[in-house]
Amino acid sequence: MSEQTPYERIGGEPVIQALVHRFYELMDTLPEARACRAIHPPSLETAEQRLFWYLTGWLGGPPMFVERRGPPMLRRRHLHAPIAGAEIEGWLLCFRQAWAEHVTDAALTAMVLPQIEGLAQHMRNREDG
Numbered sequence: 001m002s003e004q005t006p007y008e009r010i011g012g013e014p015v016i017q018a019l020v021h022r023f024y025e026l027m028d029t030l031p032e033a034r035a036c037r038a039i040h041p042p043s044l045e046t047a048e049q050r051l052f053w054y055l056t057g058w059l060g061g062p063p064m065f066v067e068r069r070g071p072p073m074l075r076r077r078h079l080h081a082p083i084a085g086a087e088i089e090g091w092l093l094c095f096r097q098a099w100a101e102h103v104t105d106a107a108l109t110a111m112v113l114p115q116i117e118g119l120a121q122h123m124r125n126r127e128d129g
Helices: 006-010 013-029 031-038 045-058 064-069 085-102 106-122
Strands: none
Touching: 006 013, 006 106, 013 031, 013 045, 013 085, 031 085, 045 064, 085 106
16 A cells, blocks of 8 residues: 555645645634735735645645646745745744644654745745835
C-alpha cells in the first residue's frame, strides 16, 4: 500500500475548498488581517480559486494551478503587491485558523505549517515601516 499524499490525508478537494473559502472569510473579517486584505482586489473570488488550485497541487492532488496558469512562481506573481510583516502575519493568521478548523491530522499539521510559514516569509518584497 502506498503512502497517502497530504491531499488525500486531509480529505481531498472538498476539504481544500472549504479551507480556502474559510481562509478568505477570515481575511475579510479579522481586523488583524486588514493589511493583507488591503493588498487584494475588492472581490476575493479569483484569489480564492487560484489558492484552491495551488494548494490542491502543492499538497499532492491534481496540478490544477500549473495546468491553468503555468509554473507557480509565487513571489514573482505577487511583486505588484507590497508585502511586509503585517501582510505576512495577517495571511498566516487566517491560514492557521482555517487549517485548524478543517484539518485534524496533527502529524500533517506539524509537517505542512512550517512549510507554509516559510513560503509566506518568502513572499516579503519590502521592509517593515
